[in-house]
Amino acid sequence: MQDKPIAKDEILKELEDIHKLDYDYADGRILGSMCTEAHPFAKEVYCKFLDTNLGDPGLFKGTKFIENEVIKSIGELLSLDNAYGNIVTGGTEANIMAIRAARNHARKYKGITDGEIIIPESAHFSFKKAADMLNLKIVEAKLDENYKIDVDALKNVISDKTIAIVAIAGTTELGLIDPIKEISEIAFENNIYFHVDAAFGGFSIPFLKKLGYDLPVFDFSLPGVCSITVDPHKMGLAPIPAGGIIFRKEEYLDVMAVDSPYLTVKTQSTIVGTRLGASTVATYAIMKYFGKQGYCRIADELMNNTKYLYDGLNEIGYDVVCEPELNIVAFNHPDLDTNDFAQKLEEKDWKVSVAKCPIAIRIVLMNHIKKSHLKELLEDLKEIY
Numbered sequence: 432m433q434d435k436p437i438a439k440d441e442i443l444k445e446l447e448d449i450h451k452l453d454y455d456y457a458d459g460r461i462l463g464s465m466c467t468e469a470h471p472f473a474k475e476v477y478c479k480f481l482d483t484n485l486g487d488p489g490l491f492k493g494t495k496f497i498e499n500e501v502i503k504s505i506g507e508l509l510s511l512d513n514a515y516g517n518i519v520t521g522g523t524e525a526n527i528m529a530i531r532a533a534r535n536h537a538r539k540y541k542g543i544t545d546g547e548i549i550i551p552e553s554a555h556f557s558f559k560k561a562a563d564m565l566n567l568k569i570v571e572a573k574l575d576e577n578y579k580i581d582v583d584a585l586k587n588v589i590s591d592k593t594i595a596i597v598a599i600a601g602t603t604e605l606g607l608i609d610p611i612k613e614i615s616e617i618a619f620e621n622n623i624y625f626h627v628d629a630a631f632g633g634f635s636i637p638f639l640k641k642l643g644y645d646l647p648v649f650d651f652s653l654p655g656v657c658s659i660t661v662d663p664h665k666m667g668l669a670p671i672p673a674g675g676i677i678f679r680k681e682e683y684l685d686v687m688a689v690d691s692p693y694l695t696v697k698t699q700s701t702i703v704g705t706r707l708g709a710s711t712v713a714t715y716a717i718m719k720y721f722g723k724q725g726y727c728r729i730a731d732e733l734m735n736n737t738k739y740l741y742d743g744l745n746e747i748g749y750d751v752v753c754e755p756e757l758n759i760v761a762f763n764h765p766d767l768d769t770n771d772f773a774q775k776l777e778e779k780d781w782k783v784s785v786a787k788c789p790i791a792i793r794i795v796l797m798n799h800i801k802k803s804h805l806k807e808l809l810e811d812l813k814e815i816y
């Protein structure tokens with residue numbers, strides 16, 4: 432830090448210059464991100480609540496009330512009448528909380544001290560962090576030829592040490608939904624904690640189903656489901672950081688509670704102590720602003736764009752990995768190696784990402800990608816082909 436104060440204008444000028452190094456969603460060149468620009472109204476609300484601290488809810492009773500309301504609303508979207516949980520920093524923290532709840536629950540009620548979690552090969556890397564921090568062993572469930580959990584393979588890896596099974600509603604790489612109903616039954620019969628990671632799909636599947644899209648059940652209407660992760664900062668259009676963790680029962684929060692002596696409440700179950708209220712209130716506001724109708728319209732639009740890209744790629748002759756269930760399309764060039772292909776797209780200033788399972792270019796049709804951008808992209812893809 433320099434000794435003397437610097438004038439605001441000068442600082443802002445410097446920051447503006449540096450900010451130019453960042454890509455802007457509005458340019459439509461970011462094709463591989465699951466985040467997007469937050470809605471302007473959500474940003475406006477966010478700024479008004481910047482000083483609120485949900486870590487000390489006795490001091491911020493209003494903001495805490497709003498968090499409870501948001502959890503209730505998201506719970507209802509997921510077919511749960513009495514939801515418990517928190518708005519946290521994102522899908523990663525939500526998943527870590529779910530696994531921590533499962534671990535503590537199994538420790539308390541089953542005496543398991545060296546637990547294992549079963550996650551699909553397609554799981555988000557946040558579960559590796561969770562397992563590392565919580566001292567759990569990861570057991571991978573194989574995928575079938577459609578890149579979804581192979582239910583028989585899953586059954587075979589369940590053991591006395593299994594403290595949780597994880598399935599995904601909207602995989603990070605392909606946007607696919609695992610056979611959650613079947614897995615819920617297995618988890619229920621075996622009395623094993625079942626977590627559904629709908630970080631990506633949570634703000635679209637319920638709306639697409641409402642519109643009549645043929646998607647499987649993935650939520651709390653299945654009795655085996657104990658918790659669900661949903662990210663408002665993806666298709667929910669809330670500002671970062673906003674992830675949601677929803678629990679079926681309060682006891683899952685209770686098993687994580689530690690004493691919090693100097694605060695206005697006696698215990699705390701979240702990982703983070705001081706915790707932003709702004710993104711929670713912004714989530715509340717944007718959910719009110721759109722309502723189910725608004726989110727249905729958005730989800731439908733994203734799927735239309737997905738279909739447009741999918742059809743365009745097939746028309747040119749690209750190898751599309753699978754028919755999209757949500758707004759992700761993964762594909763390969765018939766001849767080029769995937770990384771070389773990605774390089775060619777980078778040269779044309781498209782920010783793409785490469786999926787690992789299977790290796791493919793992956794495009795997430797987020798809200799900032801418009802038809803006009805897709806037209807331009809398909810033109811470039813024609814040229815590269």
Ligand SMILES: *Cc1c(COP(=O)(O)O)cnc(C)c1O
Nearest residue numbers: 465521522523555603628630631
């Ligand atoms: C995005 C995503 C995550 C991680 O969420 P962050 O908000 O980046 O922490 C976890 N799981 C799935 C399925 C995701 O799509």
